[in-house]
Each structure stands twice: as C-alpha cells, then as structure tokens.
Amino acid sequence: MSDTIDRLLDAAEAGIRLRGYHAVSFRELADELGIKSSSVHYYFRQKEDLGLAVVERYAARVFTALTAEASNAETPVDHLAALCAVYRQALKGSDSICLCGMLGAESAGLPDRLAAAVAAFFQANIDWIAAALPQTMPAKARRAKATHVLATLQGAMTVAGSLKSHKVFDDAVRDLLTTVQD
Amino acid sequence: MSDTIDRLLDAAEAGIRLRGYHAVSFRELADELGIKSSSVHYYFRQKEDLGLAVVERYAARVFTALTAEASNAETPVDHLAALCAVYRQALKGSDSICLCGMLGAESAGLPDRLAAAVAAFFQANIDWIAAALPQTMPAKARRAKATHVLATLQGAMTVAGSLKSHKVFDDAVRDLLTTVQD
DNA sequence: GTCTATAATTTGATAGAC
C-alpha cells in the first residue's frame, strides 16, 4: 500500500507535530519503519529535505481538505465553519497541533527554506480566510479579521494540547465564530 | 549586578523562546556566559530543573506585569488592553514568542513537570481573563471568551514570528478587541 | 563557584558492499 517514502513522511509529520522538529531524529524514524537510518538518508539527503517534504505534503493536504469541506459553503460563516472543522480534525485525530503551528513557533531555529515554507503556509491561510469573508468589508478590516481567525485556531490548538482538553479548542472556536456575522 | 543564576535564566529563556527547549544546550548557555557547561550543572542539576526555573520566573514576571499594567483598568476592555500590552511587549522587545507558547507547542515532548508548569500558566491566564470579563456574562460564555482571548494572543505571536511582522500580531489583536464590549 | 576530564549516548551524515 504505502511505500517507504510515505511511511517516512507520516512518521516524521507525527513526530514533529507532537514534539517538534529538533526532537525528531533519523534513527527514531528508521526504527519505527524497521529500517536503518542510512536508508532514510537514501530518500532524504538532509533532515532539512525531509522537513520540507513534510511541510509541502501537509500544506497540499490542508488546502485540499479546505476545498472539499467548503464545497457546499455559501456564507462566510459556512466557510469559517469549514475551516475550523479541518483544523479540529487534526486535533481530534492525533492529539497533536498543526504542523505549521509547531514549526512556526520553532521558526527562528529552523533552516531558512523550512521557515519560509511555513510562512508561506500561514500567508496562504490568511489569504484563503480573507477571500471567504464578506467582500463588503474594507480590505484592511478583512485582513485583520482573517489574521485573527488563523491566530485563534493556531493558539487554540497549542493551549488545548497543553491542557489536554479538546473542549478548550472548542470553547475558543465557538466564541470566535460568534464574532463573525454573515 | 546580575549574578550567574539570573544570567543563566536569561540566556535559557531567550533561547527557548526563540528556538525551543530541545534546541537549547548547556554548552551553548555556558559559552554565552563565558563559563563551562559543568558550571551550569552546578546551578541546575538537570536540564529539566533549569526549564522549570525558567517557567516559574517567567510566570511570576508575567503576572506581576499584568497586575501593574491593569492597576488603573476599570472596564473589561481596559483589562484586556492591558493583557494585550503585556504580550505585545514580549514580541516587541525580543522578536520571540511567549515562553509558554513555545513550550506548550512542544508539550508532548517535555518532561512531565515542565509540561505541567506550562499548563498551569495557561490555566492561570484563562482564569485571570475570565475574572476581567463582565460578571454579567454566563460563566460558560465567560470561560469560552477567556479561552478565545488567550488562544488568539498565543497564536498571533506564532504567526507574527513566522511572517516576521509585528503588524500581524497587531492586526489579530485589534480585531480581537473589537469583539469585546464593555 | 569554577575548572578539567571524562563517560555514555545520540545525532546528522557518508562510503561502500550486497
């Protein structure tokens, strides 16, 4: 079914999202797959290459999910609810935060290309949210609201993960959605 | 002026907030102070002990700053503005995120006592915010709003740090404050 | 309180056999 490269990306993503980039090692991933760390280097020459591949696959998956989840959305509230559902799934499925929530926090300690990919993910998220908001809003207010929405989702995952309570995420998001009108 | 233990806590806090717990080493801290890593172990037997001391000092400082900044606050909006000002100072001063924003993200990979201290910081923040909100609000709505406020602040620092733009933080917080009425 | 010296482990990475 899934070849080695996919299983590597799965293991690396899970590790990074749970414990961070620097806490994930080639040997640990190799052990999880039942291979040797030198075999991991066969697929990804450097750790940075692996990190980049994980971020790129993750970003593609999130935006695919966003498109699917928002396919029947008409109002801004519909779109934002779809967005929140996509992020909530991540938390519910694995008790881990957004990949880019983790890497964004560690940003200053990451290789440049990796930090840039994370920043691009955030920017694309803000753009997606801004496009979903009522186009009657002034552009500045729209951008501010979009930034607010993304920040709340990211922060809610971090706080919920620390307090080990999905309800914390749900509380924050429920209140967030009350502040958006159609 | 500042003795070795304070300088160690300063260096460790700065390192953790910028790059994360696992990216900070005893040798690096020792080099920064011009001493040897074994001397760091004299003050903190294990890395976990150092991490705990950093979190405890940080939490005390934040709540002291909150008390001071909110001393003249009367309305809920005043209190929340004071809270946002305290968090913004952190970003402005060092371009780094909240210590517990970083450690909260890394939570699953931290020693238990450290993760617990971070969770306690978050819970105390939520309680402080909830107490500042209008007591006329239903308790559940108040807790949800307080969680939302903390999540937005934490997430805004992460996203702003990644996008290297303080304006991102200001945008998110400005929009957040428009959603709170006296 | 700071040092030297060192141990035990882990890490990212490479060379080359099969």
Add this chain to the structure above:
DNA sequence: GTCTATCAAATTATAGAC
C-alpha cells in the same frame, strides 16, 4: 533499496581537583 560500518560532532551528566 537496504545494509554494515564508521565518523565527527554534540548532548546530558558526573567525579573530583583547585
């Protein structure tokens, strides 16, 4: 594609001299 073998460097941590 996976392995063995290996490397150089870094990490947390300890023992004991000064």
